[in-house]
Amino acid sequence: xxxxxxxxxxxxxxxxxxxxxxxxxxxxxxxxxxxxxxxxxxxxxxxxxxxxxxxxxxxxxxxxxxxxxxxxx
Numbered sequence: 001x002x003x004x005x006x007x008x009x010x011x012x013x014x015x016x017x018x019x020x021x022x023x024x025x026x027x028x029x030x031x032x033x034x035x036x037x038x039x040x041x042x043x044x045x046x047x048x049x050x051x052x053x054x055x056x057x058x059x060x061x062x063x064x065x066x067x068x069x070x071x072x073x
Contacts, residue, residue: 031057055072
């Protein structure tokens with residue numbers, strides 16, 4: 001399992017949506033508590049609006065090796 005795309009670049013003010021297309025529960029978690037989204041069941045989604053530039057790493061709380069990065073410019 002993986003986030004796809006794993007790394008993206010967006011403009012300040014962009015809302016990023018993660019959608020769970022797997023048959024298992026997934027999470028999206030950002031260290032430093034930028035965002036801590038609850039579990040997404042199959043077909044579920046969560047979103048976050050990035051209001052400041054920076055590089056934001058995130059991962060799955062169920063599988064810490066499943067990682068991604070949002071670069072906000």
